[in-house]
Amino acid sequence: MSVAAELATRWAGRAGTIAFVLVALALGRVVGDQVPSPIDSYARPHEVVASQGRPVQLRAATITVDGVTVSRSFQTSSSLYESPGIFVLADVTFTPTLEDSALGHVEIVDRQGRSFTVTRTGGNTCPLTAPGLPTRCSVVLELPPDALPGATLRLGTDGTDTAYQDLAVVDLGLDAQDAQLAADAEPLEPREPLLEEGG
Amino acid sequence: MTGWWRRNRWALLALPFVLLLAAGAGSYRVWNFWNPYELTDPVAGRSGEPVRFTHTLEDDRGSYTVDLTVTAADPVPADHFTDQEGMMHYFPRSEGSRVWRTDLTVQADPASPLTGCQVRLVDGLGRATLYRTSPLGGEASLGLPGSPCVPPGAPGPSPDFGFGLEEPAATRPATYTVPVYVRTAQDFVPESIEIWWETPWHLSIDVDADAEADAGEEG
Numbered sequence: 199m200s201v202a203a204e205l206a207t208r209w210a211g212r213a214g215t216i217a218f219v220l221v222a223l224a225l226g227r228v229v230g231d232q233v234p235s236p237i238d239s240y241a242r243p244h245e246v247v248a249s250q251g252r253p254v255q256l257r258a259a260t261i262t263v264d265g266v267t268v269s270r271s272f273q274t275s276s277s278l279y280e281s282p283g284i285f286v287l288a289d290v291t292f293t294p295t296l297e298d299s300a301l302g303h304v305e306i307v308d309r310q311g312r313s314f315t316v317t318r319t320g321g322n323t324c325p326l327t328a329p330g331l332p333t334r335c336s337v338v339l340e341l342p343p344d345a346l347p348g349a350t351l352r353l354g355t356d357g358t359d360t361a362y363q364d365l366a367v368v369d370l371g372l373d374a375q376d377a378q379l380a381a382d383a384e385p386l387e388p389r390e391p392l393l394e395e396g397g
Numbered sequence: 398m399t400g401w402w403r404r405n406r407w408a409l410l411a412l413p414f415v416l417l418l419a420a421g422a423g424s425y426r427v428w429n430f431w432n433p434y435e436l437t438d439p440v441a442g443r444s445g446e447p448v449r450f451t452h453t454l455e456d457d458r459g460s461y462t463v464d465l466t467v468t469a470a471d472p473v474p475a476d477h478f479t480d481q482e483g484m485m486h487y488f489p490r491s492e493g494s495r496v497w498r499t500d501l502t503v504q505a506d507p508a509s510p511l512t513g514c515q516v517r518l519v520d521g522l523g524r525a526t527l528y529r530t531s532p533l534g535g536e537a538s539l540g541l542p543g544s545p546c547v548p549p550g551a552p553g554p555s556p557d558f559g560f561g562l563e564e565p566a567a568t569r570p571a572t573y574t575v576p577v578y579v580r581t582a583q584d585f586v587p588e589s590i591e592i593w594w595e596t597p598w599h600l601s602i603d604v605d606a607d608a609e610a611d612a613g614e615e616g
Binding site: 295296297298325326327328329330331332333334391392 | 491494522524525534581582583584
């Protein structure tokens with residue numbers, strides 16, 4: 199075999215190796231992009247699914263959704279709010295575990311994935327609470343009637359950014375019929391945990 | 398396969414040490430991102446005994462020193478507080494909670510800035526509740542100071558954070574007593590009171606709470 203032919207074979211082999219490495223890298227990248235990022239899965243909120251009336255143990259607090267009512271209007275100590283949609287009130291019992299905490303994340307997610315939060319003053323009566331102290335309070339959210347069926351309430355203690363939080367996820371048990379019931383219902387009255395009565 | 402183990406034997410021998418070294422090198426995160434933000438460096442004391450605490454902090458003008466001697470009384474239940482005008486206000490009641498009052502007697506140079514302290518009670522289960530006026534409820538958020546370590550009428554100098562605050566006219570007394578009210582769970586019996594300006598340094602005073610004391614009594 200001539201020297202030129204020998205060199206050509208060697209270079210061809212080398213080019214093959216290079217091509218193989220490049221293809222392997224490209225393939226690795228494509229596969230890597232398809233796999234969910236490990237950061238995303240660490241940061242995803244940890245959902246604890248529960249039913250109404252059942253205490254949910256989160257890292258910072260124990261939360262129970264005691265009951266759910268709906269109405270077109272809701273009454274605070276200072277104002278009466280009316281809605282073209284539906285107000286959903288959830289009575290909540292909330293007991294922090296080791297440190298003071300508040301119900302920082304309150305959200306309803308409907309079947310379509312739409313997210314609703316507290317929009318009215320007085321819509322979250324759960325105050326900053328001491329550890330071990332059960333606080334009976336309420337949250338009120340405003341939804342369009344078509345969001346009621348299958349909507350879930352999501353409650354957490356750490357604020358609106360849910361990354362790394364654990365959340366209590368409770369099915370509200372509402373359906374299209376509740377939208378009609380709400381039209382004739384009395385105004386909702388949130389529970390107030392502090393009782394203003396002297397000594 | 399024996400060939401592979403043999404060829405890499407030195408790397409394999411080094412591997413446990415390398416892993417240890419890597420864990421050690423990452424441990425700075427405990428010191429950088431956890432330790433400084435928690436109350437990890439106490440000056441300890443007991444109720445009824447004076448404890449000296451000095452802590453040098455930074456403000457816009459440079460450094461200043463918090464320097465005080467604190468004597469904590471034992472916590473007692475409280476049902477009311479008295480505001481600056483001498484008006485008495487009852488704390489709203491809530492099921493399952495009570496309010497503790499802990500008197501702090503402070504001796505300090507009137508020129509030492511002592512505003513902006515935080516105080517919390519800790520019980521035997523490790524539960525901790527901060528002094529905050531809003532959970533006390535009712536008139537407390539208006540009638541009690543945001544930070545309890547100085548008398549509200551004569552807080553003395555404040556650190557300068559560029560807000561252009563005027564120095565208060567009244568001079569802070571060299572010795573004074575301030576009450577610290579904290580709403581806790583009914584079964585929370587404080588075992589220590591912790592006072593700090595900036596973590597991790599803090600005063601940690603062991604107390605002997607008297608749950609049977611009359612809540613209406615003025616301390």
